[in-house]
Amino acid sequence: MTRKVLLVAIALLAGCVANISPNAYSVSSVGQVNRSVAATIISVRDVDVSGTTGTGATVGVAAGATAGSAIGGGARANILGAIGGAVVGGLAGAAMERNATKQTAVEYVVQTVNGNLMTIVQGTDPRLAEGDSVLVLYGSPSRLIADPRVQG
Numbered sequence: 001m002t003r004k005v006l007l008v009a010i011a012l013l014a015g016c017v018a019n020i021s022p023n024a025y026s027v028s029s030v031g032q033v034n035r036s037v038a039a040t041i042i043s044v045r046d047v048d049v050s051g052t053t054g055t056g057a058t059v060g061v062a063a064g065a066t067a068g069s070a071i072g073g074g075a076r077a078n079i080l081g082a083i084g085g086a087v088v089g090g091l092a093g094a095a096m097e098r099n100a101t102k103q104t105a106v107e108y109v110v111q112t113v114n115g116n117l118m119t120i121v122q123g124t125d126p127r128l129a130e131g132d133s134v135l136v137l138y139g140s141p142s143r144l145i146a147d148p149r150v151q152g
Contacts, residue, residue, distance in 0.1 A: 034139040038147060039118070041132045043109035047121060108144055110136060120144055 107121045108128060118136060122143055128134060133150040137143050 032139065034137055036138070037112050037114075037136045039110035039112045039134050039136050039144075041108050041128055041130050041134060041144075042111050042117075043107075044128065044130050045107050046124075047105050047107045049103045049105045049121070108134075110134060110144065112136065 104124060105121050106124050106127060107119060109117060109119050111117055120136065120142055122141070126146070128144060128146065133147040134144045135147050137145060
């Protein structure tokens with residue numbers, strides 16, 4: 001029983017990973033007009049994107065309470081076991097979700113054609129390099145793409 005609950009929890013956590021790819025758009029972004037500005041990449045570095053916590057803690061509380069309630073021989077022991085299991089399960093579930101949803105990304109610092117500096121963090125594919133000409137696409141989320149007007 002506990003093993004099944006753990007497998008369901010892991011499956012739920014896999015669906016919690018945010019899509020940080022510059023190639024992915026949300027349905028609400030389709031048809032929106034956004035401003036684009038030409039820029040040049042002046043700095044590139046890998047960064048970690050912290051994982052989320054929420055669903056994992058909730059699932060962990062439920063699983064821990066269920067497993068903990070089976071401990072003991074009486075009603076009082078079952079209640080204490082459920083409370084202890086919920087606390088431990090919630091902490092473990094949150095930690096599992098945070099680790100399962102943690103991602104690597106790239107931080108780009110760009111200088112726009114009018115001299116402004118901007119920093120954008122996005123997924124690792126496609127990877128852009130220092131000196132590349134790009135377009136900064138404003139929106140939610142903003143993103144960088146290679147400038148198709150520049151022959152490389």
